[in-house]
Amino acid sequence: MQSIVVEHISKSFGDVQAVKDVSFEVAPGEIFGLLGPNGSGKTTSIRIILDIYEPDGGQVAILGGPMDESKKNLIGYLPEERGLYQDVTLEVCLQYLATLKGMSREEIDAKLPAYLEQFELSEYRKKKVKELSKGMQQKAQLIATLIHDPQVIIVDEPFSSLDPVNTQLVKDILKEQRAAGKTIMMSTHQMNQVEQLCDKIILIDHGNVLLYGGLQEIYERFATNQLLINTSQPLPEALPGVARIEQLNTMIKLTPEPGITPHDLLVTLVNQGIALNAFEIATPSLDEIFIQVVQGSNNGNGKKEIQHEQDA
Amino acid sequence: MNKVWSIFKYEFYKTVSRRSFILTLILVPLVPALILWVLNSLSASQSQALGEVFTGGAQQAFPYGVVDQSGLVKEMPDWIVGNSLVLISDETTARQQTLDGKLQGYYVVTADYLESGEVILYKEEINPLAGIEGTAIFEQLMQYNLLGGDMDLYLKYTQSPSIQMVEINPQTADARDTDNPLTFLVPYAITLFFYTIIFTSSSMLLTAISKEKENRVMEMLLSSVKPTQLFTGKLMGLGLANLLQMAIWFGAALLLLRLSGQTFAIPANLQIPAYVFLYGIVFFALGFAFYGSLMAGWGAMVPNLREGNQSTFVFSLPLLFTIISISTLINEPHGTLSTVLSILPPTAPVAMMTRLAIGGVPLWQVGVALALLVLSDLFLIRSVAKIFKSQYLLSGSAASINTFFKVLFQRQASG
Known part of the structure; x- marks a missing residue:
């Protein structure tokens, strides 16, 4: 059974249509990436899923049905707009937010110290929230997201304001939660994190779905026959069967002419006597796919892609 | 209901544990009590005339x-x-x-x-x-x-002649001692007291909601509770905290009036009877629900506290009108204007308390005022719940008073 099923949701605010006919599914034990440029409709989609906004059309099923009071307690949410009560102590703030997730005082007392310890916030628990750094507040908010052991975790830009150590900590936690069978939906602009964590993604822009599917499947769909090589020798200006030669940071990217395979290029390089330190097929990064799809959409080429993906 | 209870407990605890709340709760009655005690001590210990203090x-x-x-x-x-x-x-x-x-x-x-x-x-x-x-x-x-x-x-x-007053209509007869300045001072003080406490305590709801929007904690809350649960919990929590404050202050004021009566020989007909205290609690609670709902709704619409505060005077207009009419209320407590003001829901919490402090208000008028206030509060709570929707609570756009009242009086389509 899918944990989140979104079917043809749409939402407008006045004349602005924030979400148009968006559909996707997220399964337990999966990290799902919700991607899109700023103002693309990601946050509105999340709010509809969480029943914060009522959709104009379409429907959402969470954990097998519509959202209700008890299901809210099974969802952990880290909003993009971080917010905690500033004038109370960290401990009081987290206790209150946990009670709103249906936890009893005893449960909170049993679990909160361990979380504070894990996020290295124990010594700050009696400090007012406003006295904590931005990164500490971010970690505190993550505790509020996870403390009630939610079945569905929705995190919006979970790595913002975190240093590399804490970024790794959060990544490890998300992986642990996935391994425990939790459903995780993550919205972020950090494509490298998506590449490392997500099993499936959806890319939306201007409320439209541009791309949807498994990460590996998407890589394969956007794969080219370009090659990345590293050599200590200078390359000739032109190579037979090579349309373009680009010098990257440490690598050289070769774009073959139509009908030329990577294997043909390798043979050409060897025949030219070029000593290779590295040779690999160039897979487009998610960043590149993102830019390609979004720019294609803005140039009017995206509509076909949407329809294709939605049909798929 | 559990979540409403959690919000109620949190809001109540947060308010009553605030240092400023505790200090004002104690100091407001303590300062006049100390002044009274000093005057009382002087009065008891000095049999000499005031003139003797200066002349020896x-x-x-x-x-x-x-x-x-x-x-x-x-x-x-x-x-x-x-x-x-x-x-x-x-x-x-x-x-x-x-x-x-x-x-x-x-x-x-x-x-x-x-x-x-x-x-x-x-x-x-x-x-x-x-x-x-x-x-x-x-x-x-x-x-x-x-x-x-x-x-x-x-x-x-x-010796002054002993004049026995006989009221022709005991319900409305004005038996006040018009020569005594305290006759007017006490209702005047009560009017100002109820105006101030209802308006300031209601404003706390505006502050609480606006701050949550500014702190950006609102979205976190809305993922856990319904907007109406948030509104109800806050109204109850802040309402009880302010009711506690009001009861202590008003009770202390009545007690001080009685004690000062012993010191300054205030006539018995100026002593406020105990039932006025009970009416005070009821009218304060209903007045708080009325103005608190309006403030909470306005807080939900405005992007921040600063913009919210700029327009709160609009909500205070009915209460300000009561203050402007204070002379009529006190001099003609049973006249047409006073009666109307004490029955209309926006002005009743203050105007009726002024009249009750003077005395002689027919019971049916108190009953009508209470009934209208209860109905108005129910209407406002339901209407403000419409405004307490995520679309407004998560919006950072500017809002106008016109839009607020338009939404407030719109017929609820979806319930």
């Missing part, structure tokens, strides 16, 4: 002389003059004794007193305060002798 009581050991040239002063009874006045045969002797320090001075009742009413007081030095008591005793002495030295007649003359 020792001077009273020496009497004033009375030189009667009119022949009217036949008697100098001890129960009037004591050691304050002595009869001196002639002005020369009186002058000499004054210069010798045996007299503080002397009165000369002129020969044509009955025609001119003239009495001359001679003193070595003129101190306006020092003569106060001696003058009063001299006046009493003259009154006694003018009445022919008849003690009974004199006592009847000096």
